[in-house]
Amino acid sequence: MNAPAPIDVKAATRAFLAQTEEHMNAYLEACVHCGQCSEACHFHKASGDPRHTPAYKLFPIAKAQRAQKWPLKWLGLAPAITEKDLAEWEELIFDTCTMCGRCTEVCPMAIDIASIVGQARKAFVAAGLGPADLLQAAENSRDHGSPLGLTPEKLVDRVEWLADDDEVDMPLDKERAEVLLTVSSIEAMKYPQSLSAMAKILNHAGVDWTFSTTGYEATNFGYLSGKADIAKVMIQRILDAAEKTGAKTVVIPECGHAYGVLRWGAANIIGRPLPFEVLHITEYMAKLKRAGKLKLKPYDTPMTYHDPCQISRRGGATEDARYLLDGFATHFTEMAPTGAHNWCCGGGGGVQAMSRAAPLRHKVFQIKIDQVAATGTDTLVSACANCRLTFDESKTALHWEGKLESIVEIIADHLVED
């Protein structure tokens, strides 16, 4: 862990406390300390460190709340919050929680630790704290359009290059379109073929769609970093672009948290219902398949499928990927556990963007390697560019020989044109 910069602990604590909402109390009071969540968390499983148990991640908010209770304050018994506390909490709530929700599944009290961690992150940022690289990614999104340098000009450049290279029509800034297709800058900068793959599939199905240079970035590092103002800006850009084109559907690319934020959080964040449907690209492809608009030749590589947490467990869209693989992936073996119970990749919730968290992420990947090995295959297919990047990086660190594929790219490669 990096040495914390000198901070005004009292001011930071006041700002932190001001953001810890009262409704969190119910969750904090509800924990019966049964320890069932400890085995559900990939960080605890990989490290064995008791500080990585989910219940321990409630500790910052619980201690902050205790410090506010007036009888304790009055009696001088309220716990003092120290600079050391703040440094330890920062590691707990940013580096060791991907907000995957797996712990909530086993908690007898249904405590939503992911949302408490999200709230604690907001409080941290309000106190002027938080990991520099994650906060920088959020600011890049606000100031330059994306966390990874995908400015509108770069998007135009990339789309023109891909359209030319892959010989695919990639409409940009059409005045009117039924579908607004968004991108993840992780894909655009690291896996650009994902963009042309989505375009090929939508064109194959005859969809009236467009990219937009004013509302393209689906990832939301404002949300992940706890910067609520930036979270809102990123949602508003997509909302404005969709309204301008009259899109009835906004399609989220292979990105888990982008789906969670826009599908489940955006209306609350902007304070009104969204005037369009939000579908993850796997949901949209499944919709095309149901309508008979997706004609595929078989994909016969032995493979297994990794469920991104924010799409399956937190998002509820588990079955669409199976529906797509059914009859297409002829050698598909489910890993165990799978679906909503799958192990997280270790890089969600912005953890992938934090360089200091890399050693722990790599340990978590060993869980995935073991899961894949147990299926007897060595190809892992998924639907989230962040999972893919986490796996790619960890694969190199752990010298794993297996292969990683994107479900969008394998489908695009197996389209049968009339």
Ligand code: SF4
């Ligand atoms: S939400 Fe996921 S990463 Fe966070 S504590 Fe729970 S199981 Fe661990």
Ligand code: SF4
């Ligand atoms: S499973 Fe729930 S009640 Fe039990 S220790 Fe974990 S958070 Fe507390």
